[in-house]
Amino acid sequence: MALLNSYSHGVTIQPTVYVYFLLMTVAAMIFSGCSIQNSLLYFPNPDLPKEETLKAAQLKTWPAPSSTADYRGLISNLEGKYEKGTIVVFHGNGGTAANRVLYVKTFATLGYRVILAEYPRYGGRKGDLGEKAFVSDALETVKLAFAQFGEPLFLLGESLGCGVATGVANNPPVKIEGIVLVTPWDTLTAISQSKFPLLPVRLFLTDTYDNINNLKSFQGRISVVAAERDKVVPVSHANNLYRALTNPTKRMWLIEKAGHNDVLFYIDPTKWKEIMDFVRDGGKE
Numbered sequence: 001m002a003l004l005n006s007y008s009h010g011v012t013i014q015p016t017v018y019v020y021f022l023l024m025t026v027a028a029m030i031f032s033g034c035s036i037q038n039s040l041l042y043f044p045n046p047d048l049p050k051e052e053t054l055k056a057a058q059l060k061t062w063p064a065p066s067s068t069a070d071y072r073g074l075i076s077n078l079e080g081k082y083e084k085g086t087i088v089v090f091h092g093n094g095g096t097a098a099n100r101v102l103y104v105k106t107f108a109t110l111g112y113r114v115i116l117a118e119y120p121r122y123g124g125r126k127g128d129l130g131e132k133a134f135v136s137d138a139l140e141t142v143k144l145a146f147a148q149f150g151e152p153l154f155l156l157g158e159s160l161g162c163g164v165a166t167g168v169a170n171n172p173p174v175k176i177e178g179i180v181l182v183t184p185w186d187t188l189t190a191i192s193q194s195k196f197p198l199l200p201v202r203l204f205l206t207d208t209y210d211n212i213n214n215l216k217s218f219q220g221r222i223s224v225v226a227a228e229r230d231k232v233v234p235v236s237h238a239n240n241l242y243r244a245l246t247n248p249t250k251r252m253w254l255i256e257k258a259g260h261n262d263v264l265f266y267i268d269p270t271k272w273k274e275i276m277d278f279v280r281d282g283g284k285e
Helices: 002-008 015-041 051-057 097-108 131-149 160-170 188-195 235-244 269-281
Strands: 059-062 073-076 085-090 112-117 153-158 178-182 221-227 250-255
Touching (some): 051 097, 059 097, 085 131, 097 269, 131 153, 153 160, 153 269, 188 235, 221 269, 235 250
Parallel strands (some): 085 112, 085 153, 153 178, 178 221
Antiparallel strands (some): 059 073, 073 112
């Protein structure tokens, strides 16, 4: 990337030298494969959530673990009436589940229980980085949520978490009523190629996060939520995904003025109700 940036800003490089360095860069990416991808895609916070942090956010680890590191996610420690069901939230590639308490507070007022799922290697959890590890872990989390709380069960993915949620939906272990995808992409390959147009990104991607393919057989309702000013995952990728969905029970919302990292602050409770009403019963209420 440094070579490409220098070249574009006017530093004189002989064409043969430039091609040589470009080929060497590509070769390094190919042979280091997974490490290059992981360093660009995953930004885990390895620290266990502090007790005082959870207490202040009115959260507790879930399910009740034999030790703190055995948890799979976070859930509200407040009693409530969650008559509309349970939402399992898969967060983006940075931070931890503890940073997504806004989902818990927002959906509790609408009558939903929220489980903030945590990934392996994030928030003190053991395991491996990568799509295979994340989806495998998510499948177990969803099974446990269904066993404990029953129907209806919904999935919500945020950015990278969309790929995890659709990975579960591709071969769900239990009935999934509907899915909400916030700032999603079509495929990881497509968005990576748009970011690095001069590089053969397919050669060093070990993960695919193919949301289009993952949702081909899903029969539940799908809400796609895109941010108008998203510079990280441009809205064109959400549009591509939405157009490719063969599921007839789909709907898309474009959140005006919102960017990738602040989209949640532009969605008010009324809009969230509209989004969740659709995936719950087609908005018939």
